[in-house]
Amino acid sequence: MRQSMTGFASGQGSAGRYRWTWEIRSVNARGLDLRLRVPDWIEGLETALRARLSKAVKRGNITLNLRMHAEDGATLQMLNSAQLDATLTALAEVEARAMDRGITLAPATATGILALRGILDSSTTETDTAGLRDTLEADFIPVLKSFCAMREAEGEALQTVLTAQIDQIKLLTAEAETLGEARRKDMAARMKTALSRALDNSDSADPDRVAQELALIAVKADVTEELDRLHAHVAAAHDLLASDGPVGRRLDFLTQEFNREANTLSSKAQFQPLTRVGLDLKTVIDQMREQVQNVE
Numbered sequence: 159m160r161q162s163m164t165g166f167a168s169g170q171g172s173a174g175r176y177r178w179t180w181e182i183r184s185v186n187a188r189g190l191d192l193r194l195r196v197p198d199w200i201e202g203l204e205t206a207l208r209a210r211l212s213k214a215v216k217r218g219n220i221t222l223n224l225r226m227h228a229e230d231g232a233t234l235q236m237l238n239s240a241q242l243d244a245t246l247t248a249l250a251e252v253e254a255r256a257m258d259r260g261i262t263l264a265p266a267t268a269t270g271i272l273a274l275r276g277i278l279d280s281s282t283t284e285t286d287t288a289g290l291r292d293t294l295e296a297d298f299i300p301v302l303k304s305f306c307a308m309r310e311a312e313g314e315a316l317q318t319v320l321t322a323q324i325d326q327i328k329l330l331t332a333e334a335e336t337l338g339e340a341r342r343k344d345m346a347a348r349m350k351t352a353l354s355r356a357l358d359n360s361d362s363a364d365p366d367r368v369a370q371e372l373a374l375i376a377v378k379a380d381v382t383e384e385l386d387r388l389h390a391h392v393a394a395a396h397d398l399l400a401s402d403g404p405v406g407r408r409l410d411f412l413t414q415e416f417n418r419e420a421n422t423l424s425s426k427a428q429f430q431p432l433t434r435v436g437l438d439l440k441t442v443i444d445q446m447r448e449q450v451q452n453v454e
Contacts, residue, residue: 160399161454162312163187163218163406167305171297176290179225180301184309186452187219188407195275196224200287206295214306216404217454224294241276309454316453317399320409323446324395327416327439331388334381334423334435341429381432384423388439391416406453413447 163186256263398405424436
């Protein structure tokens with residue numbers, strides 16, 4: 159199933175004296191970037207959750223938060239003074255360097271600093287957390303499924319939009335081919351006029367040489383190769399959408415190729431109807447590229 163890189167899911171659970179809340183969200187990214195904020199006193203939990211996420215998704219900036227609460231106060235948040243000092247020193251250096259370069263930064267807040275990893279340490283009276291870790295892993299499964307289901311729903315919608323855009327590119331490419339015959343007649347008439355004008359204004363002009371130059375111009379203005387490549391890219395795009403697995407990066411590369419051919423077609427057009435088609439192609443391709451940025 160095609161997936162989007164945009165998704166969100168949340169969940170709640172409890173066991174014994176503990177209650178917890180899950181929150182997982184993702185946005186687009188060039189690769190897979192996992193950012194987990196889970197209690198570090200539960201041995202092996204982060205590693206297990208990271209492995210499950212890596213298996214379920216292949217691209218995206220994923221943020222997972224697990225907030226734990228103990229009814230009897232067994233889990234406490236303690237300030238890590240050493241980490242706080244190191245963070246404040248780093249912030250001061252960043253601000254100093256920014257000022258040296260004339261850059262004004264937004265002031266840091268206590269809430270923002272406390273949210274940084276390592277500033278607050280969790281301590282617990284638990285000595286054996288294996289059972290709690292297993293419970294949390296099991297509780298995370300439906301949250302992850304819900305998250306992936308949202309990404310799949312978004313991906314299905316993206317596939318519909320992208321398919322329509324690719325079909326539009328196909329129609330515009332076919333229209334450009336149809337305009338080819340009218341363009342050839344138009345160019346032939348303009349070249350005859352140019353040849354006649356050149357011969358009339360120069361007694362020493364070599365008619366054969368002028369004809370060769372005009373023929374060379376006609377060859378350089380030919381758009382057959384661009385149209386052939388556009389057709390090939392359309393077929394490749396449909397094949398990618400029909401294939402399994404992540405295709406976002408390859409689709410992104412393909413939209414760059416689409417854009418290159420559309421630009422060349424527009425620059426060679428020299429015929430108002432064909433120029434219009436070239437501009438329409440570029441518009442659709444730009445819209446397609448925006449959508450592709452969210453495909454896993």
